[in-house]
Amino acid sequence: SSMAPLRVLDFYSGIGGLHSSLNRLLPSDDHDAHIKLCDAFDVNSNANLVYAQRWKRKVNTKSLEHLALKQVDWYRANLWLLSPPCQPYARIGKQRDNLDPRAKSFLHICQLLHDCRRPPTYFFLENVAEFQGSESHKRLREVLCHRGYAVREVLASPQDMGIPNTRRRYYCLAKLLPDLPAPWCYSTESQLETAASLGWSSEPSKPLGQYLDYSLTPAAIEGLLLPPNIVAKAGNFRFELVTAATQSTSAFTKGYGEKGHLRGSGPVLLLDPDTKQPLAKPLETDEGLAAATTDPKADKLDTEDSGQPAAKRAFRQLRSTDLARLLAPAEMLKLHGMPDLDMSMVTVKQQRRLIGNSVSVDVIAELLKLLEIDFDVKVL
Numbered sequence: 001s002s003m004a005p006l007r008v009l010d011f012y013s014g015i016g017g018l019h020s021s022l023n024r025l026l027p028s029d030d031h032d033a034h035i036k037l038c039d040a041f042d043v044n045s046n047a048n049l050v051y052a053q054r055w056k057r058k059v060n061t062k063s064l065e066h067l068a069l070k071q072v073d074w075y076r077a078n079l080w081l082l083s084p085p086c087q088p089y090a091r092i093g094k095q096r097d098n099l100d101p102r103a104k105s106f107l108h109i110c111q112l113l114h115d116c117r118r119p120p121t122y123f124f125l126e127n128v129a130e131f132q133g134s135e136s137h138k139r140l141r142e143v144l145c146h147r148g149y150a151v152r153e154v155l156a157s158p159q160d161m162g163i164p165n166t167r168r169r170y171y172c173l174a175k176l177l178p179d180l181p182a183p184w185c186y187s188t189e190s191q192l193e194t195a196a197s198l199g200w201s202s203e204p205s206k207p208l209g210q211y212l213d214y215s216l217t218p219a220a221i222e223g224l225l226l227p228p229n230i231v232a233k234a235g236n237f238r239f240e241l242v243t244a245a246t247q248s249t250s251a252f253t254k255g256y257g258e259k260g261h262l263r264g265s266g267p268v269l270l271l272d273p274d275t276k277q278p279l280a281k282p283l284e285t286d287e288g289l290a291a292a293t294t295d296p297k298a299d300k301l302d303t304e305d306s307g308q309p310a311a312k313r314a315f316r317q318l319r320s321t322d323l324a325r326l327l328a329p330a331e332m333l334k335l336h337g338m339p340d341l342d343m344s345m346v347t348v349k350q351q352r353r354l355i356g357n358s359v360s361v362d363v364i365a366e367l368l369k370l371l372e373i374d375f376d377v378k379v380l
Contacts, residue, residue: 003376005036009077009120011084011109013040013059015050015354018081018126020338021364027375034375038075041067046346047354053342064105072112078377079122082109083359086128089136103136110136114143122371123174126359129155132170132192140172141188149174150184153192154367158335158360159248160195164205165335167251167360171367200366209244211334212269212278212327221276223348224325226268230259231318238315241324242267245282248313249335254356257326258349265356271323283314329355337361 010019019040026034040059042048048059084106113119123144131137132153144151157168175184183193196202216224242249252266270279318324329351333341338361343351 003378005032005034006079006373006375006377007036007038007075007077008079008081009038009072009075010040011064011080011082013042013051014044014047014083015338015341015343015358016040016054017336017338017359017361018083018124018364019051019055020341021359021361021368022079022081022373024361024365025368025373025375038077044354046350047357049345050341050343050354053345065108067108067112069112069115073117076118077120079124079373080109080113080120082106082123082125084109084125084127086131089130089134090128091130106136107139110139110143114146119147119176121176122373123149123172123176124364124368124371125172126364127170129168129170137170138188144172144174145186145188147176148178148186149176150178150180150186151190152183152185152370153190154194154198155192156195156198156200156363156367158337158363159205160200160202161362161366162201162203162205163335163337163360163362164208164211164247165249165251165360167363169360169363171364173367173371175371205247207244208242208246208249208269209278209280212244212331214277216328218276220328221271221325224328226318226324226326231324234318236317239268239318239324240266241270241283241314241316241318241322243270243279243281243283245280246313250313252327252332252335252352252356254353256332256352256356258352267327268318268324269327271325273321273323276323326352332356337363337365 008022013019019037022035023031028034037055037057040051040055040057041062041064042051042059043061043063045061048061051057051059085102087102113123125140132155141151152173154171154173155168156171157166159166183191185191240250246267249267250264253264256266258265270283271277272279329343329348332352332355333339333343336355336358343354346354
């Protein structure tokens with residue numbers, strides 16, 4: 001027998017967050033010696049430009065619901081990575097679950113996993129927390145059980161790792177090996193694990209300032225300032241305001257910074273009006289701000305996303321004396337664990353959308369370790 005790299009299929013590949021997470025686990029810097037990317041699939045042409053630039057590989061734009069069983073067996077992949085569309089399950093949507101057309105491709109992948117002659121040794125899926133308990137989730141668990149996989153399911157957020165951003169997500173890890181000890185589970189009834197049960201450190205989060213760029217040019221800062229017309233129209237709208245000292249921010253969504261999407265799409269950074277640099281002091285010292293964290297709508301939004309009480313965050317109206325900006329895409333990428341990703345080939349608006357649709361590389365790299373992936377596959 002000889003050794004070959006791990007063969008990987010990257011479904012819904014986006015800007016490559018799952019691939020980046022896997023890359024962190026490699027025994028050496030030689031990516032191609034350890035990973036053979038059989039294929040990456042995505043229909044978003046902007047995401048595909050970013051992915052192709054990073055991994056020197058063209059993304060397959062074929063619709064996944066038309067992927068043939070024969071093709072899947074031909075790939076002989078050892079690992080399937082998936083981050084399917086979350087809209088069928090997200091609490092902001094209609095939660096139509098399996099009936100949502102956007103769930104179709106995922107259900108087809110479940111069928112392929114059920115029928116294929118060469119199922120992967122490892123399987124990893126990311127989705128919103130509400131995926132757990134859905135009909136799609138039930139179908140996935142049935143298929144994994146039918147094929148004999150050992151499964152672990154985790155709910156975790158970057159905040160659990162000391163990163164000042166919440167993106168609480170459901171993760172499913174599966175391994176096609178017999179007799180793995182608990183918490184690996186071979187039935188459809190596994191216990192949901194959390195960062196606490198995994199023994200992750202409960203250190204307080206780092207301040208946001210560690211993720212901010214203090215070398216932005218005046219023109220770049222100008223381009224990130226909240227436009228006066230948006231602020232004027234906001235009226236009583238309560239923004240999630242942050243400073244360099246903030247230790248908890250909500251998840252970015254793909255509508256971050258776009259008109260009409262300001263509620264719940266991510267934090268807004270307060271600046272010193274003179275230097276235009278991020279305010280250094282914690283907001284609690286602002287007079288009247290502690291009382292401003294009681295917006296019930298903001299509160300509901302917040303707790304549901306993060307499992308963190310909203311009192312740790314400050315929601316209030318912008319005052320005429322406030323100067324505030326959006327986070328730059330590079331700062332968002334840092335919070336997502338992809339500080340070096342080049343996205344310059346798409347517009348800033350597209351960059352924000354793609355990052356808002358992306359995953360937390362720090363969390364996923366940590367969870368992938370639980371699969372104990374063997375990157376040198378024996379070929380008989």
